[in-house]
Amino acid sequence: MRALLQRVSSAKVEVEGCVLGEISSGVLILLGVRFDDTEEDINYLINKIANLRIFEDSHGKINLSLLETGGEALIVSQFTLYADTRRGRRPGFNDAASPSLAEPLYNSFCKAMADLGVPVATGRFGAMMDVSLVNQGPVTIMLESEKR
Numbered sequence: 001m002r003a004l005l006q007r008v009s010s011a012k013v014e015v016e017g018c019v020l021g022e023i024s025s026g027v028l029i030l031l032g033v034r035f036d037d038t039e040e041d042i043n044y045l046i047n048k049i050a051n052l053r054i055f056e057d058s059h060g061k062i063n064l065s066l067l068e069t070g071g072e073a074l075i076v077s078q079f080t081l082y083a084d085t086r087r088g089r090r091p092g093f094n095d096a097a098s099p100s101l102a103e104p105l106y107n108s109f110c111k112a113m114a115d116l117g118v119p120v121a122t123g124r125f126g127a128m129m130d131v132s133l134v135n136q137g138p139v140t141i142m143l144e145s146e147k148r
Helices: 039-051 099-115
Strands: 002-015 018-023 026-032 062-064 072-077 120-122 130-144
Touching: 002 039, 002 072, 018 072, 018 120, 026 130, 039 099, 039 130, 072 099, 099 120
Parallel strands: 026 072, 072 120
Antiparallel strands: 002 018, 002 026, 002 130
């Protein structure tokens, strides 16, 4: 499982001009699900993201976590995080999970984040979405459960 994490002062996702999910301060999480991911991968990434110290404290040091700041999470499914571009000019997606596997894991990921007390907003799984954000810092971090 891969998560591209961006610290934001605001973010939203729209489908066909309608806002589906919107947050203020917190993180935008673009989530890619691999074909062999399990609940163990979800647990690892949820705990890592929620406790990762990427927010500034009162002294301007990056020293606080999402849980400590009361930030929100916008979680968007992003199978293209598993693009294989080693050959040719067209990416391959063999490592990405099929929608029938990825969607339940994506939903479990969103629920697990909410269960930690983080306000969660989402896009629509499998839809063509427009994602807008104000990346604060900028802070962008790639996390992978395979490297735990």
